[in-house]
Amino acid sequence: MTKERRHVSCQLAVVGTGLAGFAAAVFAGNRALDTALTGNTGALAYTTGYLDLLGAMDGGGPPLDDPWQALQTLQATQPEHPLCRLSPASIHAAFTEFTSFLGSAGLNYSPPGRRNETVLTPVGTLKKTLCVPSTMAPGTTALTDKKPCLVVDFHGLKGFSARQVVANLGGSWPVLSAARLVFPGMEHGEIYPEVMARSLETAATRAHLAELLREVAGDVTTVGLPAILGIHRPDRVRAELEKLSGLRIFEIPTMPPAVPGIRLRELLEQVLPQRGTTLIPQQKIKTLSFEKDAVRLDLADNYGPIVIEAQAVILATGRFLSGGLAADPNGIREPLLDLPVSQPGSRADWFREGYTDRRGHPINRAGLSVDDSCRPLTAEGRPFDRRLFCAGIILANQDWIRSRCGAGVAIASAYRSVEQVRQLLGD
Amino acid sequence: MAAETPTPIPIINFKQQALQLLPDGASFDACLTCGLCSSGCPAAGIENMDPRKFIRMAMLGMNETLSTTPWIWCCTMCRRCQHVCPMSIDISQLVLLARSNWPNDRKPAGIVRSCTLIRSTDSTSAMGLPPEDFVFVVNDVLDEVRATQPAFAHLQAPIDKQGAHFFVNQNSREPMSEPDEMVPLWKILDLVGADWTYSSKGWAAENFCMFAGDEAAWYDVTRKRIEAVDDLGCSVWLNTECGHSYYALWNGINRFDLDVGFRLESLITYYARWIREGKLPVNSDWNRRAIKFTVQDPCMIVRKAYGESIAEDMRFVVRSLVGADNFIDMQPNRSANYCCGGGGGFLQAGMNEQRRSYGKRKFDQIQATGAAYVLTPCHNCHSQMEDLADAWHGDYHVVHFWTLICLSLGILGENERTYLGPDLLALLD
Amino acid sequence: MEPSTSRFSEPAHDTVETDVLIVGGGMTGAGIMRDLALRGIHSTLIDRRDLCAGASGGNHGLLHSGARYVSNDRESAVQCRRENVLLRRLARRCIEPTGGLFVAIDGDDPDFAAAFPQWCSVAGIACELVTPDEARRLEPHLSERIIAAYRVDDATVDPFRLALQHVAHAGSLTGSSYRPHSDLIAFDHDNDQLTSAICRDSRTGALLRIRARQFVNAGGAWAGRIAQLAGCPDVHLRYSKGTLLISHDRLTNHVVNRLRPPADGDILVPGGTVSVLGTTSLRIDDPDLAVPTVAEVDRNIAEGAMMLPVLATTRYLRAFSRVRPLLPAGDDGDDRHAVRGFALYDHQGDGLTNFCTITGGKLTTFRLMAQQAADLVAARLGNTTSGRTDTTPLPEDDSCRWTEPGAAPRYWHLAGNRDDMVLCECEMVPQSAIDEIVRCAPGAEEEMTLEAIALRSRAGKGPCQGSFCGIRIASYLYDRGHYRDRTGLQHMRDFFNERFKGMRTVIRGPQAAQMELAEALHCGVLGLDALDDEDDRDPLTQRLETGATDD
């Protein structure tokens, strides 16, 4: 049976539905650019939901309290770093724009502040971040104020132990205790945070859980839960649970497969099309070709082939996990366009000896080199094509893992790229 | 005399088969064991299995366990796991393989029976309704409508009309157990002036041979239906409000590499088109009490086939029918939607406890919307969601699109209101 | 010999007593422990790390038929043949009788291939000619370029389970005990006798004195150093580093050997659900510095792919290096040609009457080595019971069953207990396995490390290499009260660091995706890279801590 090829034509095609791709689509939408977006599950799916700007300097050093000041240091020491492609003021604007978008769509975040927040991790260590989902923010307050607090975990939920969180935080948080509950309707077998979260979208489960929480809380008025407070409307789920239980409730992120990444993806995949983005979900671009009149992107979904024709493209395909880079035995490759990848001399140099070496692994700094407009460069150092821009952690000269700047790199470079696209297309 | 001991289930070497069935890069050895698939699979936990475990057990060589686990009849092959997997690994391929490997006497009897019945007559009806009975029922109902509904004294339900534009199929459940439910569809086709026909052969929609993993039978049914359309020289095979019938034919054509001279289309797309073109002048004025509706995206036509476009059409139709403010989407939805748990033959498999446990997620989703009605263009989804409302004590109703379209147009006959709740019935009085 | 009192002789540390102290928890040491126990002798086995931390835990796992050695070391070949037959019968559960193939490919020396059956027959080793087509039917991944093939009785062995069961059996017979992370650092002498050994706990630094009547050095590649500590300078070993790779998948059913004089990348051994490819051979000076390199990995893959082209593209999970201690023998430059035999030193010549060293040899011949060492020790103790390891089957012990690939999910599935959560999803190791190991596996203890648990199970051996299950098992151990403070975090970090050593050189293809996910989680989120200084450096924590003293 011959399959009809479906055509999409747009001003901007965004390749990748990680934080960078989504942020680019948000910024483009806000600037009235006609945008198409495609991408599969990638790194974003595993995130904690925290939006980090800069939590540490590459190569170790203390956790950063003031990321803005650190950006200035970075300007001086690593001018090639993607966070140095735009001013701190623009980065602030980008975070503000992105988090207000999320807020308006029903997922509130603390606005980017002057200082980093200190937040909890799944195992009870602490982490620095810039913007915190409002379901998690009360945890930071409780931590700072040393509020007597109960951490609750659930029978059947693997990899999240309240006792662990308490054991590891107990030293710095005097009145902290742990309790285990059976989640309503899930008495046996293993359960996933996603399933609990969906169940909490119903009033019946909320009422039931609120009652259990009230019983177990005793005198304590603040309760930390694993991140399960709904997928779709977490703020409402939390508010209702608080109302029903009379407790202050906050979320602690869990290890994958976890709720925050699913939340972000589902929300953005839902809201962006409502605001005019053409979304082709969970698919990858197969080929990308630069023709005279347009950039042509070919892909296929279950139904058949699709062609996107765009005036500009933002490549935000992530790293190895998402398929934006490929680690071949004889070198790192960019599989879509075979763009030159800045990388260590040989495979033997990809990793240091020690896994948790504070200096990070050289492979983490590999990626695409770009000019000041976020345009990927050819081996000769010229822009590959004036219509091609690049955003996110595929960019070279950053180690987001060590410097805790995943969201920062993604959001900032997406912002920069969209600004440049707008210039190219002449408003 | 029938053998007392059931036929043993042959053991499949899953790892080896996966090499052939799954494409490079999306094969099992690309799995990160991240668990996103299991987290998002409603069948996870049933029979102590989930998609990630299935993959790992295949890799660990637990062929016997996998070959014999009843879980393969609980996985509805909805492909949500593949949808959320960063490596796009498709477990349903192996589930189908495992199904096909079970001897017929071990497969869930309900599915096998339905497939046998499909092949027993030229109708390809899973309820075994022969062509002449179908023709009789259609004409009988038609006569009655003409006689009792003056506005439709001219109504047509053509059968075997050569050269008609649309070849319309029908789920057997209507002619068999609720024939009046066909009438709204006829009215709609009449209103838009469609040139359509039923066929006495190959008219039935459902195809359980696919779910039974009976490749030969699936092929056979596919071929029969193609022939029926070709015999009448129709240009469009218009799939009725049924999910898997579309998928079974469409996917069958691709899988068996068949050539057909007609297009396959879904009725939903046409509803949307006819509304846009003004041929179906529906509106939501009737919904004075702001009754809330949600919509169920059948996996078989949304995630597994058309994707976003049909999901969008469906929402356009619903919004037009009930008012944008009265439509509440389920979460997740569209291509990310959960299977209702009635698919893949689960409804026919006789594993009620498992099926309801699978469907609990669908039930929660519906409850979370607070909607009083679920609209869906799929009979399996329809029956399953009704059953879930019973099993888990929900207070929603499930309705067909055609019912609501006719309701909106003020042409829904007395006998065509089976699925309406008291609130809607009250509006009609 | 000078009666020396070591600087550790002050009574600041605990003392334990045993009849025989065995140093080195490799297969040889474990074998001696059981052999002695079967003669009614109590012993204590120590290892500075844990069971199979040396060559015994880092080899091919090939239970040689002997065919591998027929061309250059007939004595070893014959020993292997005999031991192979014995072990298959007596340690059934630890051995998979896979059979082996020797294949020559186009370009390999045809004379070698032609002489092979003759050599085998002289060593009494069964060897059956198969046509190249037949070989490919047996092993579909074999190259099209095969020109000759023979089938032999190679088998594979799970050294971890074998060692664990030996230790468990010895414990049940005589109450003999095993102590992990006990690094032998000195001996106390009294004239011609060693009187005690001093060990340092490699985790806590605490010292322990072990008094014994007899001392056995089963230190493998480290035997020379241990002998030195006892004042015996004459155990001269050379160190040959071998590097092996583990694939994600089991690629063949048989052991596949290249039919040519031993060289790099010429053996592929199935090991349960994976395959092990190796090996290279490189002379090094220090057995502690054996780490795999990218060059060795690539060399193995390139050579292996000549036999089995799939090896070029398959996903690898780990590469590791271990050291073969080679006894001084003829020197033709290639250590693979050195004699693979073993040596038992009675150290009589060094003026000691209760110390012996056994080293060299092969995993396949560990029983024989153990028997000879135990014969000497028993005689010195005046015990006249003869060795029984050649007739006594190795009993099963439940707590040792978790190392077998694919076994955990079988037990788990059979039990059908939904509440017994699977903690390691790759290898499907459930909670109940962890419980059993922590409770009663040989070497179990209160604050067991994740590495120790992983060694006694398949946890961490699958594609994620422990990156997820390390977190899940740790949190489970917190739940069970095994961890009560930040120790669990340190154990997690150490475990991931340890697993990484094996991954480092094979991170490519899908494994790079796996690695990125792991590192993002461990460092980006959990901050395990900054664990040590989280407490002293984090201003907030400092604030909180100062605050805490106010209350």
Ligand SMILES: Cc1cc2nc3c(=O)[nH]c(=O)nc-3n(C[C@H](O)[C@H](O)[C@H](O)COP(=O)(O)OP(=O)(O)OC[C@H]3O[C@@H](n4cnc5c(N)ncnc54)[C@H](O)[C@@H]3O)c2cc1C
């Ligand atoms: C375990 C984990 C925890 C994390 N926690 C945090 C945190 O706490 N705070 C924080 O700030 N950040 C965190 N991150 C990082 C954050 O998720 C990433 O920084 C961010 O998602 C990177 O954005 P990206 O869009 O550049 O790349 P990705 O998220 O990797 O997205 C790349 C996208 O490109 C798509 N793609 C690839 N190839 C193609 C193609 N050919 N066609 C179409 N699409 C393609 C992929 O499918 C994917 O959708 C975490 C990441 C991980 C893995």
Ligand SMILES: Cc1cc2nc3c(=O)[nH]c(=O)nc-3n(C[C@H](O)[C@H](O)[C@H](O)COP(=O)(O)OP(=O)(O)OC[C@H]3O[C@@H](n4cnc5c(N)ncnc54)[C@H](O)[C@@H]3O)c2cc1C
């Ligand atoms: C790469 C490679 C592949 C091989 N493949 C095979 C094969 O396929 N088949 C086969 O039969 N043989 C094979 N061998 C040989 C086989 O692995 C060894 O001969 C055998 O494991 C030696 O066992 P062992 O107990 O004597 O030594 P080891 O296993 O090395 O044990 C010595 C132990 O002593 C401990 N130790 C050292 N110093 C101290 C101290 N100061 N205090 C306390 N403890 C100490 C170490 O931690 C170690 O655990 C291979 C060897 C290598 C290197």
Ligand code: SF4
């Ligand atoms: S989602 Fe995909 S990669 Fe993750 S465990 Fe499932 S199949 Fe494996």
Ligand code: SF4
């Ligand atoms: S196809 Fe659907 S039911 Fe089957 S494993 Fe995947 S998500 Fe679960």
